[in-house]
Amino acid sequence: MTLAELCHIYLQYTRGYKKSSHTDSSKISNYIVPQLGDTEIEDITRLQIQSYINGLTHLKSSTLNRHINLLKAIFSFGCEYGYIDKSPVAGMRTYKEPASFRKTLEPEEFSSLIRVLKEEMVLEPRDTLSLIMLLAFTGMRLGEARAGLIEDINFKQSTLFLRDSKSGDSRLVPLCSEAKEVLRMQQNKYGATGLIFRSVNGGTVSEPRRLMAKLCEKAGIRKCLLHELRYTAGSAMLAATNNIYAVKVFLGHRNIKTTEKYVAFFRGQQHEDIEKAMALMLKG
Numbered sequence: 001m002t003l004a005e006l007c008h009i010y011l012q013y014t015r016g017y018k019k020s021s022h023t024d025s026s027k028i029s030n031y032i033v034p035q036l037g038d039t040e041i042e043d044i045t046r047l048q049i050q051s052y053i054n055g056l057t058h059l060k061s062s063t064l065n066r067h068i069n070l071l072k073a074i075f076s077f078g079c080e081y082g083y084i085d086k087s088p089v090a091g092m093r094t095y096k097e098p099a100s101f102r103k104t105l106e107p108e109e110f111s112s113l114i115r116v117l118k119e120e121m122v123l124e125p126r127d128t129l130s131l132i133m134l135l136a137f138t139g140m141r142l143g144e145a146r147a148g149l150i151e152d153i154n155f156k157q158s159t160l161f162l163r164d165s166k167s168g169d170s171r172l173v174p175l176c177s178e179a180k181e182v183l184r185m186q187q188n189k190y191g192a193t194g195l196i197f198r199s200v201n202g203g204t205v206s207e208p209r210r211l212m213a214k215l216c217e218k219a220g221i222r223k224c225l226l227h228e229l230r231y232t233a234g235s236a237m238l239a240a241t242n243n244i245y246a247v248k249v250f251l252g253h254r255n256i257k258t259t260e261k262y263v264a265f266f267r268g269q270q271h272e273d274i275e276k277a278m279a280l281m282l283k284g
Contacts, residue, residue, distance in 0.1 A: 002037060002040055003032065003039055003074075006074060006084075007032060007037070009083075011028065013077065024220075027066070031052075031056070032071070036049075041078060041083065049089055061097050062097050065094040065095055065097065068092060069216075069221055072089045072220060076218050076220075094222060105221070105229075105232045109224075110136070110232060112219040113136070113215060113219045113221060115219070116219040117132060117215060118133075121133070127197040128206065131146070131205060132211070137175075137178045137233070138173050138174075138176075138179050139232075139234055139237070140173055141227075141252075142207060142226055142227070150183075150192060151192060155180060159174060160172070160173040173252075209225075234250065237251075
């Protein structure tokens with residue numbers, strides 16, 4: 001099978017759910033196929049891929065990274081469905097981008113990541129996958145989520161109470177429907193008390209940084225740091241509300257002395273806001 005044939009199958013597969021399929025098709029027809037399309041996929045080497053990328057020096061680093069990520073997604077698809085044994089692009093480094101381009105995921109990228117996350121959770125419902133899903137839909141800090149307790153979930157009020165945030169104060173995290181779904185799954189798994197996410201031996205779950213990188217590669221998006229999920233959620237909240245105070249409360253940037261002070265806010269507007277914000281991201 002040639003790379004052109006694999007690309008055709010990949011596009012047919014992704015056309016139904018991937019919003020960027022039209023831009024992927026353009027990159028494939030205008031760049032990838034003319035350069036590498038006739039090569040058998042088993043014969044393509046990392047060196048050939050790098051040579052192809054080096055030939056695109058007229059493009060910005062962010063655009064070069066999209067080419068790399070598309071190739072990663074195509075070959076990852078090929079491995080998953082048995083067309084090839086090993087991807088020549090796996091682990092290939094991307095180009096450094098200006099900081100302004102690295103803070104948040106675009107809605108399209110966010111949707112692709114969530115799709116892959118859900119697929120992986122169906123295959124193997126690991127706590128590390130559920131942890132990443134919760135981070136994506138709440139904007140919580142990694143340390144906060146790893147320390148979260150099941151008994152502090154309030155499904156009726158759609159909140160998660162954090163006893164000790166980074167600032168040293170407690171706070172409430174508003175929960176959208178997707179976040180509540182993750183937490184219900186963890187509650188059903190472990191019962192009414194204890195850590196929400198756990199390691200195999202019952203302790204604190206490990207930091208899923210390498211897993212995050214693999215998920216991004218499979219989703220065909222740039223490598224995203226876990227903390228960028230927090231930036232993304234905050235940006236979505238700002239877009240949904242145009243209210244910087246709502247973003248500060250949502251992300252816990254202000255010290256909260258008592259949870260009662262924010263009960264009315266979280267019961268009403270804040271919960272509606274997070275639903276609106278996440279809906280904006282999933283439209284990508």
